Amino acid sequence: MKLLLLVQAVTGLPEIIKIGGLFDVTDNLRGEEQQETAFRYAVQRVNQNKNILQRSQLSAQIEKIPPKDSFHASKRVCHLLKYGVAALFGPESGTTSGHVQSICDALEIPHIEIRWDFLIKKTDYSINLHPSPSHISKAFLDIIEAFEWKSFTILYEDSLGLMRLQELLKSPTKTDIKIRVLQLNFVEGNSKVLHEVKQSGEIHLVVDCKVESLSQLMKEAQSAGLMTAYHNYLITSLDLHLVNLEEFKYTGTNITAFRLVDPNNSKVQNVVNQFDSHGVHSQEFNTYRKSMVLNYTSIRTETALIYDAVMLFAMALDNLDRSQMVTIHPLSCDGQDTWLHGNSLLNYMKMVEMDGLTGKIEFDQFGMRTGFTLDVIELKKSGLQKVGSWSYGAGVVFSRNFTELYSEIVENLQNKTLVVTTIRSAPYSMVSQSTDQLTGNAAFEGYAIDLIAEIAKILKFNYTFKWVDDGAYGFKNKETGEWNGLMGE
Numbered sequence: 001m002k003l004l005l006l007v008q009a010v011t012g013l014p015e016i017i018k019i020g021g022l023f024d025v026t027d028n029l030r031g032e033e034q035q036e037t038a039f040r041y042a043v044q045r046v047n048q049n050k051n052i053l054q055r056s057q058l059s060a061q062i063e064k065i066p067p068k069d070s071f072h073a074s075k076r077v078c079h080l081l082k083y084g085v086a087a088l089f090g091p092e093s094g095t096t097s098g099h100v101q102s103i104c105d106a107l108e109i110p111h112i113e114i115r116w117d118f119l120i121k122k123t124d125y126s127i128n129l130h131p132s133p134s135h136i137s138k139a140f141l142d143i144i145e146a147f148e149w150k151s152f153t154i155l156y157e158d159s160l161g162l163m164r165l166q167e168l169l170k171s172p173t174k175t176d177i178k179i180r181v182l183q184l185n186f187v188e189g190n191s192k193v194l195h196e197v198k199q200s201g202e203i204h205l206v207v208d209c210k211v212e213s214l215s216q217l218m219k220e221a222q223s224a225g226l227m228t229a230y231h232n233y234l235i236t237s238l239d240l241h242l243v244n245l246e247e248f249k250y251t252g253t254n255i256t257a258f259r260l261v262d263p264n265n266s267k268v269q270n271v272v273n274q275f276d277s278h279g280v281h282s283q284e285f286n287t288y289r290k291s292m293v294l295n296y297t298s299i300r301t302e303t304a305l306i307y308d309a310v311m312l313f314a315m316a317l318d319n320l321d322r323s324q325m326v327t328i329h330p331l332s333c334d335g336q337d338t339w340l341h342g343n344s345l346l347n348y349m350k351m352v353e354m355d356g357l358t359g360k361i362e363f364d365q366f367g368m369r370t371g372f373t374l375d376v377i378e379l380k381k382s383g384l385q386k387v388g389s390w391s392y393g394a395g396v397v398f399s400r401n402f403t404e405l406y407s408e409i410v411e412n413l414q415n416k417t418l419v420v421t422t423i424r425s426a427p428y429s430m431v432s433q434s435t436d437q438l439t440g441n442a443a444f445e446g447y448a449i450d451l452i453a454e455i456a457k458i459l460k461f462n463y464t465f466k467w468v469d470d471g472a473y474g475f476k477n478k479e480t481g482e483w484n485g486l487m488g489e
Contacts, residue, residue: 013053013055013056013317013321013326013327013328014056014327014328015055015056015057016056016057016059017053017056017057017058017059017086017317017328018058018059018061018080018083018084018085018086018328019043019058019059019060019061019085019086019087019088019089019310019313020061020062020063020077020080020085020087020088020089021036021039021040021060021061021062021063021089021090021306022063022065022073022076022077022088022089022090022091022096022100023035023036023039023062023063023064023065023090023091023092024064024065024066024067024090024091024092024093024096025064025065025066025067034299034300034302034303035090035092035114035300035302035303035306036062037275037303038275038303038304038306038307039060039062039089039306039307039310040060040062041271041274041275041307042306042307042309042310042311043058043059043060043310045271045311046058046310046311046314049314052314052315052318053314053317053318053321058310058314061080061083061085063076063077063079063080065091065093065096066096067091067092067093067095067096068093068095068096069096070095070096070098070099073091073096073099073100074099074100074103074333077099077100077103077333078103078332078333081103081107081109081330081331081332081333082330082331082332083330084328084329084330084331085109085328086109086110086313086317086328086345087109087110087111087112087313087345088100088104088109088110088111088112089112089113089114089306089309089310089313090112090113090114090115090306092114092115092302093115094115094117097113097115097117101125101126103333104125104126105124105125105126106333106338107331107333107337107338107339107342108125108338108339108340108342108343109125109331109339109342110125110126110127110313110342110345110346110349111125111126111127112126112127112128112129112309112312112313112349113126113127113128113129113130114128114129114130114302114305114306114309115128115130115302116130116133116136116160116164117130117133118133118160118163118164124343124346125342125343125346126346126367127346127349127350127363127367128367128368128369129305129308129309129312129358129361129369130302130305130369131260131369131372131374132364132368132369132370133163133164133166134166134167135370135372135392136164136258137164137165137166137167137168138167138392139258139374139390139396140165140167140168140206140234140236141167141168141171142390142395142396143234143256143258143376143390143396144168144171144177144206144234146395146396146398147204147232149177149204149232150176150177150178151177151178151179151180151202151204152177152178152179152180152202152204152205152206152234153179153180153181153182153197153200153202153204153205153206154168154169154179154180154181154182154205154206154208155182155183155184155190155193155197155205155206155207155208155209155217156181156182156183156184156208156209157183157184157186157208157209157210157213161208161209161236162181162208164208164236165206165208165236168206169181180200180202182196182197184209184213184217186209186213186216186217189220190217190220191220191223191224194220194221194224194226195224197224197226198224198225198226203230203231203232204232204234205226205231205232205233205234206233206234206236207233207234207235207236208236208237209237210237211237211239211240211242211243214235214237214240214243215243215244218243218245218248219247222247222248222251227248227251227253228251228252228253229251229252229253229254229412229416231253231254232253232254232256233253233254233255233256234256234257235255235256235257236257237257238257238258238259238260238261238301238374239259239300239301240255240257240259240377240384241259241263241298241377241384242298242300245379245383245384248379249379249380249381249382249383250381252412252416253379254378254379255378255379256376256377256378257376257377257384258374258375258376258377258390259301259374259375259377260301260304260358260359260372260374260375261299261301261304261357261358262359262375262386263299264386265357267355267357268299268304268357271307271357272299299357301358304356304357304358305357305358307356307357308354308356308357308358308361311354311356312349312352312354312356312361313349315352315354316345316348316349316351316352317345317348319348319351319352320341320344320345320348324341324344326341327340327341328341346367349363349367350363350364350365350367358372359372359373360372360373370392371391371392372391373389373390373391374389374390374391375388375389376388376389376390376396376398380408381411386399387399387400388400410459410460413459413460413461414459414460414461415460415461415462416461416462417461417462417463417464418461418462418463418464419463419464419466420452420463420464420465420466421465421466421467421468421486421489422444422448422449422465422466422467422468422486423467423468423471423472423473423485423486424467424471426446427446427447428446428447428448428449429444429446429448429449430444430445430446431443431444431445432444432445433445440464440465441463441464441465443465444465449465452465468485468486468489469489470484470485471485472484472485472486473485473486473487474486474487474488475487
């Protein structure tokens with residue numbers, strides 16, 4: 001009995017387990033403050049859970065890092081390691097994250113990321129909760145194929161946007177989809193680019209830019225006449241819910257996006273509501289929280305991911321602790337020592353399957369997230385609504401039935417004025433025979449003219465007839481791929 005008690009006394013994790021949180025310092029700190037709040041709150045939730053790490057408490061060690069200052073990042077990471085941390089979370093900046101990763105690889109410390117990373121193969125000591133880039137890119141391709149777009153224009157802000165859309169850019173080699181690519185410029189404005197889109201006649205647009213820039217772009221597009229019922233937008237940001245879309249809800253424009261976090265999910269609502277009602281009870285934490293207004297409709301994807309990351313880490317460490325004696329000790333960036341349990345902890349994290357704020361969480365052998373589901377959302381008059389879902393195996397599955405789809409079409413048409421182009425072809429469309437000089441719709445008659453009039457009465461829309469400009473039915477130019485005549489208009 002004495003021997004058993006001695007083993008229990010020396011087995012297990014230390015009473016205090018330090019974990020490092022690395023957060024970017026930018027001019028606009030709102031997103032970073034949300035992440036830090038979620039990180040601290042997740043630590044508290046783990047500490048309050050009597051079923052995880054029962055003999056230990058997590059301690060959040062926070063470091064603020066300028067996004068492109070790799071030297072400063074390295075110094076702060078080494079500072080954390082000197083005090084003995086079991087894992088490092090972040091930062092979001094790709095420039096500094098690469099240097100953090102190098103240090104973690106050398107010292108065998110788990111590096112847990114929540115950022116979009118175009119590197120397909122991860123190192124042995126890294127795991128990323130952000131969905132796999134190749135899977136996200138495939139989701140974009142799948143939904144465009146579901147929409148049956150034959151052409152579209154990509155509007156992108158920077159080169160990372162093109163990397164995010166790699167599967168779309170490859171699609172012309174697999175299909176006959178016609179793609180045009182134009183770069184946005186939020187410094188000088190996008191009027192020139194949007195005018196070019198307007199002149200091209202393209203109505204299908206894929207937009208990749210920072211979520212903070214989306215409102216500006218949509219207002220510019222509206223001024224350019226590109227926010228009509230004929231236009232279709234696919235927004236690549238997973239945070240469209242953060243954009244004020246109030247003035248665009250009644251334009252009839254089809255605006256679609258994916259989301260990873262469902263704000264209507266009860267787990268999301270409970271966790272975010274408790275940020276305030278049962279927040280971290282410390283003066284330091286409350287100082288960070290004072291400038292924030294956080295609710296479940298304004299939670300960023302990265303905020304939910306950092307919360308899930310802490311929960312995943314705690315579950316994996318608890319499982320590891322049950323299988324072997326785990327010790328944590330200080331490490332020096334200049335020394336030769338490494339953490340004995342780092343590789344085992346990463347392997348346990350890859351084996352954990354859990355349901356978090358961002359849905360189902362599981363990983364492949366490279367530490368890249370797989371098996372997740374994205375909601376397909378569209379802008380309605382009532383706001384953003386879920387209309388379907390996407391997964392790697394099933395592709396896009398819409399939840400709307402025919403009745404719902406028909407009702408949406410009818411609602412969008414009501415009180416709108418449509419321009420109906422036709423060609424002289426008796427008895428369908430003819431010039432009205434009259435001794436008076438007729439103008440407007442009165443100058444048209446025929447079976448097709450009467451049919452449009454009756455449909456308009458039923459669906460309650462207005463219409464204006466016009467003759468096709470070149471008097472042709474239309475044919476396709478083999479060189480340009482464009483149509484003339486009725487087909488072109």
